[in-house]
Amino acid sequence: MSLFSNKDSDAPKSQAELLFEAQKRKERLFRTNVAITWGILLFFLVYLFSGPIDVDTQFIRDNMLFIAGGLGETIRISILSIIFATLLALFAALGRLSTIPPIYALSTFYVSLIRGTPLYLQIMFFFLALPQVGIRLPGLWAGVIALGLNYGAYMSEIFRAGLASVGKGQREAAMALGMTPTQTLKRIILPQALRFAIPPTGNEFIAMTKDSALVSATGFVHELMWRSVKVGRAQFHNLEALIMAAIFYWVMTIILSYLQNILETRLAKGDR
């Protein structure tokens, strides 16, 4: 019925147009329903902690700033780690393509070792185990190295796919022009592979902001998680403290995902 009550159209619409509009309307309805449900769930969550579950709003007000103060450290460790991880991943991916046995071996050995052990263990290793042999890394750097090594191993797959996405015709065209293998890699292969790898690297970065919480266990890096556990434990308000940290992480990942989406649309638009 509503399909035919369109006021601003005098001319009768074609079957295809009507179908298209119906489709659009369906999509809009779906999105509205999703948004409403999100609202209800959010409302319920807020309600839960404002009535049935007793939270100490005074504690929240008092410690808000202290916990928020960890945001900077969380972001800093994530950025440094993702840079380190990206470099490692790139070398691991190139190593994987190498025809020189020791280089290929080094790359696969690294990836296997790191993927075969828990991230939590790796972090502890750099904080707790290394000092035993006399290597004492500053807290932040131990965290960055552990996270970077771990993510680098996983991300090498991304770069491998990126390098594989560059067809062999590209290499041949470069060689036919007289480019050396190094020039070909630098000017032709890597720029295309890196472009391919940007969106998935963004995903890894978002994941890393959350995994950086594991670094708090060492007690040396005063990021979000460490701060919320500290004040929560000290004042028996773990509930409030962890909820606050959760909100910070959540909002942060929502913002990052949003930026990631913008970046992806940009890249897709400029796609050549």
Place this chain on the structure above:
Amino acid sequence: MVPIVKISNLDKYFGHLHVLKNITLEIPQRQVVCLIGRSGSGKSTLLRCINFLEEPSHGSIEVDGVKVEGGEKGAQHRQLVHDVRLKTGMVFQEFNLFPHMSVLENVIEGPVIVKGMDRKKAIELAEQNLDSVGLLFKKDEYPMRLSGGQKQRVAIARALTMEPRVMLFDEPTSALDPELIGEVMNVMKKIAKEGMTMVVVTHEMGFAKDVADRVLVMAEGELIEDAKPADLFSNPKDPRTKALIDRYRNDDN
């Protein structure tokens, strides 16, 4: 006339597959040679041996006085191969333009990066060549936004801007929609007229008839016929050549 390309006793194996069998061939300067033959007969491999995209197993290649023995290794060999590549331009069936660079950047990449040419001078030269293939107005476009015919013309300009002595074409129109073949063929005719030495692998018999000075026929890794186009098409010697020509005739009808 002095040969600018000299291929002597060339053999190429892929594993146990004997793809080129003792090929000997001289191509004089300014000659336009068409290389025809059934798919899998070794045309691409022969062409790619000339600029060492494929390393010959035995025999030698000489381009404009630079002689390289096949199947060797080492720094000296690499240097010779590099010298040969500077003297040859290649155009691929799949264009192989660099998608992350604009048309102009594609064309100046070789001169600037490989030859170390001054950027300004490279741009000047590139614009001349883009103009000559009729695409100067697309110089700031990216390859993705060009038609197949335009891409191939840019690829030709890119190869020409290296100022090669010989141009190698491997089925330059085979990936194109029929209506775009003409524009690429016209550019190739123009280059031929300007005196470029060309080796063209093609299925376009019209081009072979009208433009080529010489047609080579390959079958199972051997050159089975080497003749002027008029003679070859009117009076093929080898039955395999005759079969090939008949096939093309039927395709045209």
